[in-house]
Amino acid sequence: MSTENNNTLYEKSIKILTDLISFKTISGEDNTKLIDYCDNILNDIGATSFRTYDSEKKRVNLFSTIKSKKTQNKIPIILSGHTDVVPVSPGWSTDPFKATIKEDKLYGRGACDMKGFIACALAFAPIFSKSNLDRDIHFSFTFDEETACIGAPILIKELKKRGINNGICIVGEPTNMKIIDAHKGCYEYTTYFEGLAGHSSQPQKGVSAVEYAARYVNKLIELREKLKDRAPKKSIFDPPFSTLQIGGIFGGIAHNVIADKCYVNWETRPVVKEDGVFLNLELDKYVNEILLPEMKKIYPNSSIKKEIIGEIIGFDRLENSEACEFVSGITGDNSREVVSFGTEAGLFQEIGISTAVCGPGSIEQAHKIDEFIKLEEINKCLKFLDGIKDKSIYK
Numbered sequence: 001m002s003t004e005n006n007n008t009l010y011e012k013s014i015k016i017l018t019d020l021i022s023f024k025t026i027s028g029e030d031n032t033k034l035i036d037y038c039d040n041i042l043n044d045i046g047a048t049s050f051r052t053y054d055s056e057k058k059r060v061n062l063f064s065t066i067k068s069k070k071t072q073n074k075i076p077i078i079l080s081g082h083t084d085v086v087p088v089s090p091g092w093s094t095d096p097f098k099a100t101i102k103e104d105k106l107y108g109r110g111a112c113d114m115k116g117f118i119a120c121a122l123a124f125a126p127i128f129s130k131s132n133l134d135r136d137i138h139f140s141f142t143f144d145e146e147t148a149c150i151g152a153p154i155l156i157k158e159l160k161k162r163g164i165n166n167g168i169c170i171v172g173e174p175t176n177m178k179i180i181d182a183h184k185g186c187y188e189y190t191t192y193f194e195g196l197a198g199h200s201s202q203p204q205k206g207v208s209a210v211e212y213a214a215r216y217v218n219k220l221i222e223l224r225e226k227l228k229d230r231a232p233k234k235s236i237f238d239p240p241f242s243t244l245q246i247g248g249i250f251g252g253i254a255h256n257v258i259a260d261k262c263y264v265n266w267e268t269r270p271v272v273k274e275d276g277v278f279l280n281l282e283l284d285k286y287v288n289e290i291l292l293p294e295m296k297k298i299y300p301n302s303s304i305k306k307e308i309i310g311e312i313i314g315f316d317r318l319e320n321s322e323a324c325e326f327v328s329g330i331t332g333d334n335s336r337e338v339v340s341f342g343t344e345a346g347l348f349q350e351i352g353i354s355t356a357v358c359g360p361g362s363i364e365q366a367h368k369i370d371e372f373i374k375l376e377e378i379n380k381c382l383k384f385l386d387g388i389k390d391k392s393i394y395k
């Protein structure tokens with residue numbers, strides 16, 4: 001790229017990033033306007049797209065394609081990003097939904113996680129479309145990644161249906177443009193207990209939801225120890241085993257009232273899928289064979305219901321990863337790292353798409369007050385996209 005082109009491309013990325021930040025796409029909220037904005041940019045340069053939705057049609061995934069100009073002889077590239085951001089807590093020194101540049105940084109919610117990557121991809125899209133592409137370039141923009149990857153599975157299902165199950169996917173989460181090729185899964189649950197209220201002086205006549213929840217939590221802690229013993233021999237993670245954590249217990253109204261309702265928030269981060277299966281089987285067994293029968297003996301309408309908030313599957317390291325080699329071939333950086341946060345990478349990997357996580361900005365600044373992206377990261381990402389173009393054209 002010439003310096004002049006470089007500059008306009010950079011300016012364009014900043015303009016797009018500014019626009020993207022101004023859409024308040026907090027997870028769970030309507031992201032249609034942002035998707036329309038992205039769709040328009042891509043549509044104008046001749047890309048074709050389709051959308052998938054949540055059940056209320058309020059939140060949208062966009063999948064858009066710039067077609068290859070030749071009969072395809074290379075597998076497609078998918079540039080993948082989530083459009084939602086985490087909520088803002090008070091204390092920002094700038095308006096979180098107004099991009100603000102100070103010195104070498106751009107501040108705003110989503111600046112690094114991960115509207116920065118989406119902005120670069122959109123700014124670069126016209127160059128892709130003018131090039132002699134010999135492979136398809138796809139853009140995948142999803143909703144509600146931050147709340148346990150709710151949007152992506154809906155899109156992936158559609159990709160499978162359309163036969164898009166081959167390719168190289170780059171998930172542009174903030175990694176300072178380094179390759180991340182593995183992370184643990186992240187499963188979140190809320191378990192609801194319903195018993196029978198009563199006076200505390202007659203505990204035998206009620207079913208205390210709080211007490212059954214306490215036993216359930218004890219069981220979880222017991223199973224947590226078993227997960228440690230199950231750690232794979234050559235685990236690449238820190239800690240090397242699957243973890244489990246109780247996030248909260250909520251129930252009861254007074255000292256002298258038997259609580260009829262209680263719920264427990266908990267999560268587990270499996271290093272291998274089998275640990276998640278093991279844990280849920282053991283837990284369900286304990287509920288169905290011990291806790292529930294005891295509760296129902298006193299009050300037949302008692303219940304224990306486990307709600308899946310989200311099950312982000314893990315992203316497994318593969319020795320031979322086409323995606324990692326592809327990215328290394330551009331950046332010249334052969335290192336591969338693991339991270340402790342979850343992404344959509346495992347979902348793409350699961351349907352056979354070779355995947356690497358690599359994007360501008362640092363996770364250090366994600367989800368925080370005064371989130372920012374260093375401006376040089378934008379340039380690094382644009383250079384990377386230029387490298388993708390070079391590997392996707394015929395002469």
Ligand SMILES: [Zn+2]
Nearest residue numbers: 082113114173
């Ligand atoms: Zn993210």
